[in-house]
Amino acid sequence: MNEAVEDSAELLLPAVARGDRLAVQRCISRFGPLVWGIARRLSPSTADAEDAVQEVFTDVWRSASRFDPTRGSERVFVALIARRRLIDRLRSMRARLATETAMEPQHENVAADAPAQELIADAKIARIAFGTLPTEHQRIISLSLIEGFSHSEIATRTGLPLGTVKTVIRRGIFKVRVALRTVGRSTRSAESAT
Amino acid sequence: MIAAETDRARLFELRIAAAVSRLTDAERAELQHLEPLHPDIDAASVAASVAALLEAEAPPVELPDHLRTAIVDAADRYFGHERSTDDVLNFVPRDATVESGEVHHVSVARGWRRHAVAGWLAAAAVGALALTLWWTRGDRPAADIPLATNDQPSPAQPAPPRADAEPGPAARPGAGVETDAPSIEEAARNLRAQRFNLVRAWRAGTDPAGRAVTGDVVWDGNGQQGFARFIGLPQNDPTREQYQLWIFDASRDERFPVDGGVFNVDKDGTVVVKIDPKVRVNSPTMFAVTVEQPGGVVVSDRSRLVATAPI
Numbered sequence: 295m296n297e298a299v300e301d302s303a304e305l306l307l308p309a310v311a312r313g314d315r316l317a318v319q320r321c322i323s324r325f326g327p328l329v330w331g332i333a334r335r336l337s338p339s340t341a342d343a344e345d346a347v348q349e350v351f352t353d354v355w356r357s358a359s360r361f362d363p364t365r366g367s368e369r370v371f372v373a374l375i376a377r378r379r380l381i382d383r384l385r386s387m388r389a390r391l392a393t394e395t396a397m398e399p400q401h402e403n404v405a406a407d408a409p410a411q412e413l414i415a416d417a418k419i420a421r422i423a424f425g426t427l428p429t430e431h432q433r434i435i436s437l438s439l440i441e442g443f444s445h446s447e448i449a450t451r452t453g454l455p456l457g458t459v460k461t462v463i464r465r466g467i468f469k470v471r472v473a474l475r476t477v478g479r480s481t482r483s484a485e486s487a488t
Numbered sequence: 489m490i491a492a493e494t495d496r497a498r499l500f501e502l503r504i505a506a507a508v509s510r511l512t513d514a515e516r517a518e519l520q521h522l523e524p525l526h527p528d529i530d531a532a533s534v535a536a537s538v539a540a541l542l543e544a545e546a547p548p549v550e551l552p553d554h555l556r557t558a559i560v561d562a563a564d565r566y567f568g569h570e571r572s573t574d575d576v577l578n579f580v581p582r583d584a585t586v587e588s589g590e591v592h593h594v595s596v597a598r599g600w601r602r603h604a605v606a607g608w609l610a611a612a613a614v615g616a617l618a619l620t621l622w623w624t625r626g627d628r629p630a631a632d633i634p635l636a637t638n639d640q641p642s643p644a645q646p647a648p649p650r651a652d653a654e655p656g657p658a659a660r661p662g663a664g665v666e667t668d669a670p671s672i673e674e675a676a677r678n679l680r681a682q683r684f685n686l687v688r689a690w691r692a693g694t695d696p697a698g699r700a701v702t703g704d705v706v707w708d709g710n711g712q713q714g715f716a717r718f719i720g721l722p723q724n725d726p727t728r729e730q731y732q733l734w735i736f737d738a739s740r741d742e743r744f745p746v747d748g749g750v751f752n753v754d755k756d757g758t759v760v761v762k763i764d765p766k767v768r769v770n771s772p773t774m775f776a777v778t779v780e781q782p783g784g785v786v787v788s789d790r791s792r793l794v795a796t797a798p799i
Contacts, residue, residue, distance in 0.1 A: 313567045322559050327548035329554070335546030340702060341691040344555055351559050355566050357695075366532040370539040377542055417547070421542035439508065439538065440545050448510055471500050471537040 307368050311358035323352065325372045332373065336380035336440065340388065346383055350376045369414070381442030416474055423473035427466050433464045456478060496526050503534035532691045552719060554689050554704035686776065688797040689716065697722050697779060698794035705775045707763070714763040716775065721753045721794065724779070731794065732784040733776055735759060738771040743787075745776070750784040774798045 306324065309317030329350050330343070337343035353375050361371050387436045424432060434452060438459075445463070449456045499522040502515055511519065523529070551559075686707040692698045700720035707714035716733060724730060733748030740746065746769055751761045779792035 299676065310509060315564075315567065318563050318567065319560060322551075322563065324558065326556060326559065328543065328550040330551050331548040332542065332546040334549060339692065340700065341689075344558075344689060344702075345552075347555060348559060348562055351563065352566060357561065364532070366535045366539075370532075370535050373539040373542055374535060377508060414543065416536065416540040417543035420537065424541060425543060435541070439541055460501060461497075464497060464504065467504055467534070467537050467541065470541055471533055474537060474540060475533065475738035 305361075305363060305368060307358040307361040310355065311424070319350065321354070325354075325369065328369065328373060329376045332376045333380060336384060336442070337379070338384075342383070346380055349383075350379045353379055374421075377439075384442050405474070415477075419473050419477050420470045421471045424466070427469065431462045431466055434462045438463050491527075495522055498528060499523060499526050499529045500534065503529060503531055505540060506531065507535040507538045511699045544581075552702045554687070554702070554717070557687075558689070627712050686714075686772070686799065688799055690716075690775075690777075690795045690797050693793035693795050695776070695779065695792040695794045697792065698777070701795045706764075707769075707772055709769070709772070712765065712768060716748075716761045716763055716777075716797075717759070718753065718761070718777075718795070719758050721757055721759070723753055723755045723757065726752050726782055728782065730782050730784060732788065733763060734776045734778065734788065735765060735769050735772050736774040736776070737761070738773050739768045740770075747784065748775070748784070750782075751778070772799055 304319045306317045310321050326347075329347050332345040333350065334340065337346055354372055357371075357375060361368065403479045424435070427435070430452075434448055434454075437448045437451065438445070443451065445459050446456055448454075449459045452459070454462075494661045499519070502519045502522070504509065505511060505515065506519065626706050686709065688705050688707075690701050690703045690705065692701055698721070701718060703717040703719045705714060705716040721731065730750040730752060732750045734745040735741060735748050746765050748763045748765060749761070751759060753759050775797040776793065777795040778788045778790060779794055780788060
């Protein structure tokens with residue numbers, strides 16, 4: 295069963311919030327690769343990523359009761375929890391070492407061991423939409439979403455005005471949102487026509 | 489009109505900020521003011537866009553088996569679930585290698601490490617200073633003891649054993665690897681019989697070859713045997729070099745860790761090695777892997793430290 299189908303199958307987090315052990319294990323199976331992929335991308339080393347994954351899932355257990363299906367899918371909920379935890383760790387490491395360059399995530403680790411899973415449909419669409427942006431805009435959005443830099447930090451690093459940084463990020467994500475909606479609508483139309 | 493567009497843009501920014509961080513009270517108030525004006529800029533679609541971008545940039549990767557086990561273990565502790573060792577062993581991982589039955593399950597993953605960043609030396613709870621000295625080239629006996637094959641006994645211990653290696657799907661036995669090794673299925677059954685196994689995760693050593701290594705080592709002190717699983721090690725050419733496993737024992741001179749044997753890794757990068765030292769290991773403090781000449785050495789010059797598993 296692929297992730298997209300799994301995601302639409304049933305909600306797990308309400309049962310996780312109740313401490314249902316089977317739901318907890320299924321949650322690990324369903325979202326483990328998602329969290330591990332994010333952790334590896336946003337961690338300076340594999341060992342650090344392993345620690346981070348543990349912390350992310352603890353956050354998920356702690357936050358499960360706050361999940362509101364009207365505000366997004368469980369996958370989005372877990373992904374954003376993972377990002378928040380990973381960015382917190384990155385910032386903490388940067389502050390500790392006081393040398394950001396020494397703690398840039400080692401992206402070469404990402405593809406080094408287990409093969410990446412196929413992206414879910416939304417991520418594929420996002421990747422395509424993201425790819426149509428100017429390279430500099432991609433970099434700015436990546437600095438914000440992936441590297442966890444604040445808008446003002448990005449402005450300092452890139453030499454761009456703060457307002458420009460905000461606009462680039464907003465427009466980039468807006469473009470992804472439009473693509474997701476357009477393709478999603480097309481998909482639903484195609485499904486209803488068959 | 490312009491004001492409305494400005495508000496929309498601002499609301500979108502706040503939605504993004506809410507998705508990736510915590511809003512300040514002022515931002516939250518601003519959001520609450522703006523959201524009724526532009527209901528089409530909904531939280532769910534913005535959060536989904538951010539998450540989709542995140543996933544596009546950080547694609548999902550199969551969880552390593554040892555990490556899955558550790559997460560399950562931690563979850564059980566968090567929720568206060570009681571479980572048996574068999575529960576852990578029977579938890580079906582999604583890792584394709586494990587599903588094929590070629591890799592053992594780990595036993596109860598007690599003591600999952602929490603201090604990765606400090607590095608392997610700092611994390612070694614026992615004998616850290618001594619181990620540092622061992623691995624520090626300037627304070628070691630190797631200069632006085634030439635490299636030797638495992639056919640020659642070391643000054644500190646009898647001739648080391650060979651490791652029984654169970655290579656990955658496309659692997660073949662290499663030099664120094666016994667071919668009458670038990671199957672992985674048998675090895676897994678042996679592990680299941682051990683209720684208090686020591687389990688530790690591998691972490692990268694100083695040699696680039698270990699950069700992507702994951703996996704775990706399981707050690708049964710009573711039975712004096714264990715298994716080491718490696719994922720992500722580069723393939724070696726057995727005619728030129730082999731991986732060699734070492735066990736540090738608090739009861740022994742740290743300059744002479746117990747030889748755990750040599751093993752090879754094929755292009756699959758996954759291998760399970762049975763550890764069956766002929767020398768008793770009383771109190772293991774760390775497992776380590778180096779790259780050595782074919783057949784291994786009695787004393788490593790530790791110039792190529794690939795992986796460690798501190799205890």
